[in-house]
Every structure is written in C-alpha cells, then in structure tokens.
Amino acid sequence: MTSALATPVDRPARTRRPVVGTSTLTRGSGLALGIAMTWFSLLVLIPLAAIVATTAAGGWEQFWRIVTNDQTLAALRLTVGSALGVTALNVFMGTAIAWVLVRDRFWGKRILDVAIDIPFALPTIVAGLVLLALYGKGSPLGLEWANTEMSVRLALAFVTLPFIVRTVQPVLEELEHDVEEAAASLGAGRMTIFRRIILPSLVPAIAAGAALSFARAISEYGSLVLLSGNLPFKTEVVSVRVLSFIEGGNTAAAAALATVMLIVALVVIVAVDVISRRVARRG
Amino acid sequence: MSIDITGVNKLFGDFVALEDVNVSIPTGQLTALLGPSGGGKSTLLRIIAGLDTADTGTISIEGTDATKLPPQKRNVGFVFQHYAVFKHMTVAKNVAFGLEIRKKSKKEIAHRVDELLKLVHLSQFAHRLPSQLSGGQRQRMALARALAVEPTVLLLDEPFGALDAKVRKELREWLRRLHDEVNVTTVFVTHDQEEALEVADEIVVINDGRVEQIGSPDELYDEPANDFVMGFLGEVTSLNGNLIRPHDVDVTTAPTLAGAVQGEISRMLRIGFEVRVTVLTDDGQEVQVTMTRTHARALGLEEGQHVWLTAATGATTVPTMAAV
Amino acid sequence: MVREPTAVRWLLRIVVCAYVFLLVLWPVSLVVAHTFENGLASLQETLADPEVQNALLLTAQVAGIAVVINLVFGVTTSILLVRYEFPGKRALSAMIDVPLSVSPVVVGLALVLVYNGQDGWLGRAAESAGYYVIYDTPGMIMATCFVALPLVIREVVPVLTEVGDDQEQAARSLGANGPQTFWRITLPSIKWAVVYGVVLSLARSLGEYGAVRVVSGNITGETQTATLVVQEKYLDFAQDTAYATSFLLATASVLCIVVVSLLRPKESST
Numbered sequence: 001m002t003s004a005l006a007t008p009v010d011r012p013a014r015t016r017r018p019v020v021g022t023s024t025l026t027r028g029s030g031l032a033l034g035i036a037m038t039w040f041s042l043l044v045l046i047p048l049a050a051i052v053a054t055t056a057a058g059g060w061e062q063f064w065r066i067v068t069n070d071q072t073l074a075a076l077r078l079t080v081g082s083a084l085g086v087t088a089l090n091v092f093m094g095t096a097i098a099w100v101l102v103r104d105r106f107w108g109k110r111i112l113d114v115a116i117d118i119p120f121a122l123p124t125i126v127a128g129l130v131l132l133a134l135y136g137k138g139s140p141l142g143l144e145w146a147n148t149e150m151s152v153r154l155a156l157a158f159v160t161l162p163f164i165v166r167t168v169q170p171v172l173e174e175l176e177h178d179v180e181e182a183a184a185s186l187g188a189g190r191m192t193i194f195r196r197i198i199l200p201s202l203v204p205a206i207a208a209g210a211a212l213s214f215a216r217a218i219s220e221y222g223s224l225v226l227l228s229g230n231l232p233f234k235t236e237v238v239s240v241r242v243l244s245f246i247e248g249g250n251t252a253a254a255a256a257l258a259t260v261m262l263i264v265a266l267v268v269i270v271a272v273d274v275i276s277r278r279v280a281r282r283g
Numbered sequence: 284m285s286i287d288i289t290g291v292n293k294l295f296g297d298f299v300a301l302e303d304v305n306v307s308i309p310t311g312q313l314t315a316l317l318g319p320s321g322g323g324k325s326t327l328l329r330i331i332a333g334l335d336t337a338d339t340g341t342i343s344i345e346g347t348d349a350t351k352l353p354p355q356k357r358n359v360g361f362v363f364q365h366y367a368v369f370k371h372m373t374v375a376k377n378v379a380f381g382l383e384i385r386k387k388s389k390k391e392i393a394h395r396v397d398e399l400l401k402l403v404h405l406s407q408f409a410h411r412l413p414s415q416l417s418g419g420q421r422q423r424m425a426l427a428r429a430l431a432v433e434p435t436v437l438l439l440d441e442p443f444g445a446l447d448a449k450v451r452k453e454l455r456e457w458l459r460r461l462h463d464e465v466n467v468t469t470v471f472v473t474h475d476q477e478e479a480l481e482v483a484d485e486i487v488v489i490n491d492g493r494v495e496q497i498g499s500p501d502e503l504y505d506e507p508a509n510d511f512v513m514g515f516l517g518e519v520t521s522l523n524g525n526l527i528r529p530h531d532v533d534v535t536t537a538p539t540l541a542g543a544v545q546g547e548i549s550r551m552l553r554i555g556f557e558v559r560v561t562v563l564t565d566d567g568q569e570v571q572v573t574m575t576r577t578h579a580r581a582l583g584l585e586e587g588q589h590v591w592l593t594a595a596t597g598a599t600t601v602p603t604m605a606a607v
Numbered sequence: 608m609v610r611e612p613t614a615v616r617w618l619l620r621i622v623v624c625a626y627v628f629l630l631v632l633w634p635v636s637l638v639v640a641h642t643f644e645n646g647l648a649s650l651q652e653t654l655a656d657p658e659v660q661n662a663l664l665l666t667a668q669v670a671g672i673a674v675v676i677n678l679v680f681g682v683t684t685s686i687l688l689v690r691y692e693f694p695g696k697r698a699l700s701a702m703i704d705v706p707l708s709v710s711p712v713v714v715g716l717a718l719v720l721v722y723n724g725q726d727g728w729l730g731r732a733a734e735s736a737g738y739y740v741i742y743d744t745p746g747m748i749m750a751t752c753f754v755a756l757p758l759v760i761r762e763v764v765p766v767l768t769e770v771g772d773d774q775e776q777a778a779r780s781l782g783a784n785g786p787q788t789f790w791r792i793t794l795p796s797i798k799w800a801v802v803y804g805v806v807l808s809l810a811r812s813l814g815e816y817g818a819v820r821v822v823s824g825n826i827t828g829e830t831q832t833a834t835l836v837v838q839e840k841y842l843d844f845a846q847d848t849a850y851a852t853s854f855l856l857a858t859a860s861v862l863c864i865v866v867v868s869l870l871r872p873k874e875s876s877t
C-alpha cells in the first residue's frame with residue numbers, strides 16, 4: 001500500500017486561540033470593554049433585572065394570581081398559539097420563498113427579493129395600517145379581518161416574514177450542485193434528493209429562523225395596535241395586556257407578565273445558541 | 284463497446300462546447316479524456332452521465348439507448364473533482380446511499396459497505412463525518428460510493444485535480460490497480476498528459492470541442508494525428524519545418540550528413556542527468572535539443588560551438604502548421 | 608444540472624408570489640394609493656401640520672442619536688468579541704441578542720422601572736441631579752438604542768471573523784499602532800457590514816413605536832414621534848394625515864432597504 005493511503009487523517013486546522021476564560025485584553029481594549037459593559041448594563045441588564053426584581057418583590061402568590069387571571073391567560077393562549085401557528089406557516093412558506101429566490105429565475109424576482117425586507121424595515125405601526133388597507137373595513141378582497149383573531153395571525157405573519165427566508169437563503173446558495181448530481185447519479189429521485197440531501201443541510205437554518213420568528217411573534221405589539229382592536233378575551237395579546245397594566249399604573253402586574261415573556265425569550269435564545277453551535281461544529 | 288457516443292453537439296448559448304463528437308469506449312478498459320482546460324471534457328462526461336443533455340446525437344450504454352434517460356436511470360457511477368460528499372452523513376452512510384435508494388436489505392447493505400470500505404482502505408473511518416477526512420480520503424470515499432451500486436460505467440471528472448502532486452501520483456497508481464481488480468469500464472477526465480499516458484488503456488484527446496485523436500498511449504505518442512496532439516503529449520521543438528521531440532534531435536560537431544541544419548549553440552543548461560541545448564540555426568530559428576550529460580560530454584559541446592542537427596532515425600515528426 | 612419538474616417549479620413560483628403579493632405588495636401599494644388619492648394635497652397638508660412637523664423632527668433627532676450610539680457601541684463590541692478573549696465573553700455574546708427577543712412594551716417598562724423620577728433605582732438620583740430621562744428625549748433615545756442594539760453587531764461579527772487578523776498583525780509588524788491599525792486596516796475591511804448594520808438600525812429606529820410610547824408619555828408636540836402621530840391621527844379619524852405620515856415613514860424605511868441592496872456587494876448572481 002502506498003504511504004498516502006495508510007497515513008492517518010489530517011485533523012482540521014486549529015486556529016491559534018488561547019484557552020477560554022483567560023484574558024488577552026490590553027489596557028486600551030480593557031477600557032473599551034469597561035465602557036461598553038457599563039452602557040450595556042445601564043441600558044439592558046439593569047432595566048431587565050428591575051423587571052425580575054419587581055416581580056420577585058411581589059412574591060410568588062401575587063405572581064401566580066396575575067399570570068393565572070382569566071383575561072391574562074386568554075391573552076397568553078392567543079399569543080403563544082398564534083405565534084406557534086404563524087411560525088409553522090413560516091417554516092413552509094419561508095423555505096419555499098428562499099427556494100424560489102435561489103433556484104428559480106423569472107421576471108420580477110428582484111421585486112420579490114426586496115418585498116421580503118419590507119416587513120423588517122417598515123415601522124410596525126405603519127405595518128398595521130398597511131394591512132388594514134387590504135384586510136380592514138371595506139376590504140377590496142371582502143376579507144374584513146380587522147378586530148378578529150385572524151388579524152393577529154395576519155399581523156404576526158407579516159412582521160415575521162423575513163426571518164426564515166433570510167436564514168435559509170444563504171445556506172441554500174452555498175449548497176453545491178454537484179452533491180445533488182452525485183445523489184441523482186446514484187439513483188435518487190427529486191423527492192429523495194430534497195428529503196435526504198437538501199433538507200438536512202437546511203434544518204439548522206430553518207430552526208434558527210423559526211426561533212427568531214417565534215420570539216418576534218410573541219413580543220409583537222406595534223402592528224396590532226390599529227389592526228386587532230385589542231379586545232379582551234378575543235384579540236388581546238400579551239404585549240397589549242402589559243401595556244394596559246402600565247397605563248393603569250399597575251406596574252407590579254406589568255412586571256410579572258413581562259417576566260413570563262422574558263423567560264420565554266430566554267428559552268428561545270438558548271435554543272438558537274445551541275443550534276448555531278451545532279451548525280458551526282458541523283461546518 | 285460499452286459506451287457509444289455518436290454525432291454529439293452541444294451549445295451553451297452560441298458557444299460551441301462540443302462539435303460532432305463520435306467516440307466508442309471499450310468495455311472493461313480505463314479510458315482517459317485528455318485535453319486542455321475548457322476543451323469540453325467535463326461537458327462530454329456529464330452528457331454520458333445524463334447530468335447535461337446533448338443538443339443532438341445519441342449516447343448508448345451497453346447497447347441500450349440512454350440519450351433520453353435521466354441520470355437516475357443510467358446506472359453510472361460519477362466521481363466529482365470536489366468530491367461532492369454528503370456532509371451530514373458518515374462515511375459508511377455515504378457509501379450506503381445508492382444501495383438504500385435501491386431498497387437493498389440492511390444486511391446486504393452492511394456487507395457491501397464493509398467490503399467497499401476495505402477496498403478503498405477506509406474501514407477504520409466508517410463512522411466519521413467527511414469533514415474529518417483528508418482530501419485523498421474523501422475522494423476514495425466518493426469512489427467507494429460510486430462503486431457501491433455496481434455501475435455499468437464509472438466516470439471520474441478530474442478525480443485527483445484538487446489534491447497535491449504527491450498524493451495525486453499515488454492515487455493514480457492506486458486507481459490503476461483498483462481498476463484491474465474490479466474491472467468496471469472507466470472513463471476519467473484529466474488535463475495532465477503524464478497521468479493519461481501512465482494510467483489509461485486508451486486516450487481520447489479533446490480540444491476546442493472536437494475529438495483530435497483516439498488511441499492507445501503508444502499510438503498517440505508515436506503517431507500523433509496532428510501537431511496539436513504531438514504538442515499536447517510532450518515537449519516539442521521545430522526543426523526544418525517539422526515538429527519533433529527535443530530528444531529525437533541528433534547533434535554532430537561536423538557536417539557528416541546531407542540535409543543537416545547548421546547552427547550555433549547559444550545556451551546550455553544542465554538539469555541533473557539531462558542537458559538542454561539551445562541551438563540558433565543559421566536561418567535564425569531556435570531549436571531545443573535534450574541529451575544525457577554523458578552524451579554531451581562525449582561530443583564536447585560548449586556554448587558558441589558550431590553544430591549540425593538532424594532528426595534521429597525513427598523519430599516522430601509532424602509538419603508544423605506554418606509548413607502545411 | 609438536476610432540476611425539479613417544470614410543474615413543481617411553476618407551482619412553487621405561483622404560491623410564493625401570491626403569498627408575498629397578498630401579504631406585502633398589495634397592502635403597501637394601497638397605502639401609497641391612499642396617500643395620492645387627491646394628488647399631492649394630503650401630503651402637503653400633512654407636512655404643514657405643526658404637530659407632524661414636530662414629530663418628524665423629533666423622530667429624526669432620536670433615531671439619529673440612537674444610530675450613532677449603536678454604531679460606536681456595535682463596532683467596539685464586535686471587535687472585542689472577535690479579537691479578544693476575556694472571562695464572560697460567551698455570556699456577553701449571547702446577551703447581545705436579547706433585545707431582539709424582548710417585546711418593545713417590556714423594553715419600555717424596564718426603562719421606566721429604573722429611570723422614573725419617583726422610585727426608579729437610578730431615576731431618582733438622575734432627577735435630583737437635574738437629568739430627566741423618562742417622559743423626555745433621553746428615555747426615548749435609550750428605548751430606541753435598546754431595540755436596535757444587536758443589528759450592527761450581527762452584521763459586523765461574521766465579517767470580522769471571516770477576515771481574520773492576519774492583515775492586522777501584518778500592519779502591527781510594520782509598525783502601525785492601535786488606532787492606525789483600526790482606521791487603515793480593520794475599518795476598511797468591515798466597511799460594508801457596518802454600512803449595512805447602520806442602515807438596518809436606522810430603519811428600525813425610525814419606526815420604533817411600542818417602547819417609545821411607554822417611555823415618552825406621548826405628549827403632543829413635545830415627546831410625540833412620527834409613529835405615535837400615526838396612531839393618534841388614525842384614531843382621531845384624521846386618516847389622510849395618518850396615511851400620509853405612514854407614507855413618509857414607509858418611504859424612508861424602504862429607501863433604506865433599496866440603498867442597502869444597491870450597496871451590498873453581490874456575492875453570487877443567480
């Protein structure tokens with residue numbers, strides 16, 4: 001046997017990088033880190049801690065009473081339910097849109113590409129108004145969804161449209177054609193190639209996009225203000241409930257509900273982190 | 284004949300990639316498609332595999348007309364220059380893929396995968412991901428994957444192109460031995476004439492979308508059909524309006540033979556055992572001559588000396604374009 | 608090349624285009640149409656309304672300052688995260704994304720809890736020193752900074768990682784000091800990512816509604832931004848003004864995306 005065939009594998013090259021936990025900060029960068037961390041604490045960490053602290057000060061019983069209040073529970077159910085539904089829709093539509101953007105060619109594709117970014121750039125209050133124009137009173141389509149549960153799903157679908165598209169698209173662009181050709185020459189049909197070759201490479205991206213989409217959906221507020229009518233037990237989402245607590249001066253209740261939302265967000269972030277780590281390890 | 288290609292034309296837009304290609308590839312042999320970059324080798328190989336379709340012409344594989352068959356139905360093994368590994372599957376899973384598509388039993392698959400990994404010497408890496416393999420190992424895995432489905436023909440597109448020179452040389456010898464072992468009709472693309480001459484039973488020279496010559500390595504080397512083939516298969520120099528290999532030029536220090544070309548040595552370069560002599564002929568042409576160090580010393584050659592050049596007896600010569 | 612059957616391609620193409628048309632393009636075009644129903648009249652009227660003028664000015668001011676702060680913070684933090692090792696780096700890098708997942712209303716609440724003048728942890732001290740945060744511009748800037756915080760970092764970090772530090776080390780070996788290396792080597796190589804991040808931040812900042820609503824107190828003519836005006840006008844049945852203001856905001860944000868898609872270097876044209 002020739003030597004090359006017998007030699008052990010070369011390991012992937014390691015980047016020179018000190019052990020995690022040790023510091024490579026210089027005096028200048030240390031100072032910069034200090035200032036950045038101070039700002040980050042004042043802006044994000046301390047205020048978020050204040051929410052948790054306010055909730056904790058109220059005690060477990062009060063927390064439980066606020067969270068299990070009928071109207072609040074209805075809002076939670078609506079929010080989480082719609083967010084899940086819309087995210088599921090996005091998993092299909094987002095992947096399909098990304099697919100069309102990368103693999104198809106037709107006149108007007110560029111418009112489609114720009115349209116995907118509009119929901120991200122559009123002010124949320126304007127997004128509500130925009131949807132009202134087509135799905136509100138006197139809808140040209142005959143779909144008067146304003147002030148119904150459908151309006152919540154509609155608004156969430158609108159604002160979360162870009163997330164999965166924009167996470168899946170680059171991965172799809174990176175996929176090499178010859179891998180699919182290899183599968184084809186081994187006898188795999190189009191469906192098999194999609195299921196066994198393409199989909200596995202997309203799953204991490206779809207999952208990451210879905211997490212972002214879900215997090216955005218449960219915290220959405222602006223686009224619903226004008227569109228959903230904020231009817232208790234019917235179209236009131238958690239953010240609106242928090243706001244009415246704030247405007248009613250009931251800060252403790254607002255903080256309690258906000259804590260629930262933070263916990264959900266935290267879970268989502270950890271999930272995304274785990275997923276992206278797994279992807280990085282594979283790449 | 285295992286693969287018959289008749290009258291194949293292929294255009295990309297208005298660019299002619301293949302022009303009236305007719306090739307028959309013999310069963311059980313190792314055939315090389317040789318030619319310069321952009322000549323259309325990959326295009327031809329992809330048309331055989333069904334990954335591209337010809338505009339006109341027919342392809343038949345083992346006697347059945349495959350012109351309209353999709354790649355899935357052709358039962359060819361294809362090995363890509365950049366491996367085309369399935370990144371998310373282990374080495375064993377990669378090799379098993381084609382067998383699973385063919386709904387073979389678990390036991391049969393496991394057995395066959397084992398056998399193939401042994402054949403390509405990757406048994407101990409069966410459960411690794413491709414990203415944990417070196418380039419040469421990945422390519423051997425891709426080879427095993429293509430062989431697993433017992434293809435009628437095995438097609439390799441510059442299989443060793445992405446590897447470094449040393450590994451490449453070793454793998455090419457190994458491919459030759461592997462071929463003798465499994466005996467499947469094999470076509471491989473290369474633009475390295477040394478690789479083709481060393482490994483192939485038969486060589487198809489392709490240039491600018493046209494087949495220039497088909498033949499065994501010896502035939503091609505000794506009887507090139509034209510100056511392109513002559514030039515592509517090895518070094519050439521021109522003497523008296525003919526292309527000739529530099530080692531086929533005889534040098535004498537006195538005008539003993541009629542028709543000898545007279546000139547003056549303008550440069551001598553020694554590389555190991557070899558001496559490269561540049562002779563400036565009296566009609567102003569530069570002729571390259573190579574000879575062994577011993578021979579040069581025996582003749583007592585040195586720069587500035589007058590010499591007479593003739594073609595050695597039995598030398599391969601082809602008229603240059605200018606002389607035609 | 609392996610392609611799916613034509614029928615499948617057409618089906619996908621039609622479903623996707625119909626979905627995006629119904630969800631985005633048609634509604635957006637309706638708002639544009641509403642705005643120009645009476646020609647330019649409603650736009651001119653809207654721009655002449657002092658309430659709208661004040662709001663647009665305030666929006667520009669708040670968004671502008673917030674973007675500058677996020678730019679400086681974002682670039683600094685990206686470099687720290689990519690080029691240096693320090694304890695807690697993992698945690699910081701995960702925390703940076705938090706603002707993307709926090710409801711704007713919760714952002715507002717969090718800031719109010721800490722910076723209000725009556726019982727805020729830091730607000731009392733600030734107010735006794737003469738700084739008013741909540742119900743005033745600083746609070747609105749902070750709220751806007753909060754919601755757009757990760758955008759620059761998310762763009763810059765991948766590019767910075769990709770570029771590697773070879774060039775920087777080469778510059779160092781040639782005698783460049785820290786600032787010189789930053790301005791002449793690091794910044795040029797992340798330029799497009801920074802521009803992209805800034806444009807995204809700007810679009811997000813111009814459009815922030817929920818968080819600003821909570822911290823601003825929504826005082827007409829004083830702490831009312833453009834998005835707040837849209838809501839107020841719409842509910843006051845001044846729908847023309849609402850649509851026209853929306854059109855202005857939408858134009859600004861869509862311009863942002865168009866600029867981005869023009870600036871963005873094309874990696875691959877398919």
Ligand SMILES: Nc1ncnc2c1ncn2[C@@H]1O[C@H](COP(=O)(O)OP(=O)(O)OP(=O)(O)O)[C@@H](O)[C@H]1O
Nearest residue numbers: 295298300318319320321322323324325326327474
């Ligand atoms: N999909 C395509 N579209 C347009 N032109 C193409 C396409 N594929 C190949 N060509 C052109 O056809 C010609 C032949 O290409 P081909 O890949 O067959 O060359 P090759 O002989 O394999 O070269 P190399 O040794 O560089 O791989 C080239 O000039 C190439 O530019």
Ligand SMILES: [Mg+2]
Nearest residue numbers: 324325326440
């Ligand atoms: Mg090629």
